[in-house]
Amino acid sequence: MSRRSKKAAPAARAARPTVTVCRGCCCGTAAKVPRLDHEAQLADLRTLLAGVAMVRRTDCLDACERANVIVIQPSAEGRQAGGRPVWLGQVNDPGAAADITAWVKDGGPGLAEPPGILDLYTFSPSRRVRHELED
16 A cells, blocks of 8 residues: 555645745754744744644744745645646745745645745755655
8 A cells, every 4th residue: 555545635634725944953943044034934824824734833844945935735726737746945034924925825836826026035945855845
């Protein structure tokens, strides 16, 4: 039996967009990214997206060279509309949470165009890394 067949259906666990915030060995540390209140950034996302998206903290997304990393995964509806996870790196500006929040509140990947400023943060991780997040 494959690992995928043991999991819940993606639509069931993705009724809302998911915002995954890396807070492992590099992301979320003052040693790697000084002058940013990492806990406040996470708290802002959780507060501003309450009831709109699931915001989760993870130890490491294996893209340490781009700390701080945040991944926006589409809702089931967004995925049906063609949305795919969007990886944002070097999210080290305190105002970035507001841009991410506005986009996710509008629907997120597949349902709304991201603010242009987020293009500065977007990157494509390796297939291995992408696959590990989606499993």
